[in-house]
Amino acid sequence: MQDQIKAAGATFVTISPQTLEKSRELIAARKLSFAILRDEANALASRFNRLNRLPDDLKQLYLNFGVDLEASNGEASWTLPVPGTYLIDSAGIIRYANADADYTRRPEPQDLLAALETL
Numbered sequence: 273m274q275d276q277i278k279a280a281g282a283t284f285v286t287i288s289p290q291t292l293e294k295s296r297e298l299i300a301a302r303k304l305s306f307a308i309l310r311d312e313a314n315a316l317a318s319r320f321n322r323l324n325r326l327p328d329d330l331k332q333l334y335l336n337f338g339v340d341l342e343a344s345n346g347e348a349s350w351t352l353p354v355p356g357t358y359l360i361d362s363a364g365i366i367r368y369a370n371a372d373a374d375y376t377r378r379p380e381p382q383d384l385l386a387a388l389e390t391l
Contacts, residue, residue, distance in 0.1 A: 273381050274305055280388050282359075289314045289353065291346040313345075317353035322371060326350045357384065361391050 277284050284306045288295060295308040317323040326334065326341070331350050334341065342348045356371035357379050368387040370379045 273385070276385055277388065280385075280391075282388055282391075285309055287311050287316065287353075289317070289345045289347075289351075291344065294344050311353065313347050313349065314351050314353055317351075322354040322356060323351050324354060324373060326352065359384070359387055359391065367391055 274284060286306060286308045287310075288308050289311050290298070290308070292310055295310065298304065299308060311317055314323050331341075341350050341352070354371050354373050355375045355378070356369065358366055358370075359368035361367050367390075368384070372378075
């Protein structure tokens, strides 16, 4: 899909609250070819009201599975952004948006490419 995005003249980036060190580790481990920008302390997600605070029981479950958001994100809020996919044109206008608190529900790649081709 990365090649098709480039062919359309677009750029793919991810925005994450993870520390730069954690993002570098992820890029190396998964051999990613796109940029991961940092949303420190989820400031951007908070600004757009796209932030979820994990309740104590879920925080404990994450810790039981070895997931420490405080360590990964470099701050103690135990918040996660609502996962979203956005196509933004060269004028900065959002032309496609999909955000769902359930991270397993994501747009299909072919739908994104079709939306990208309309820009």
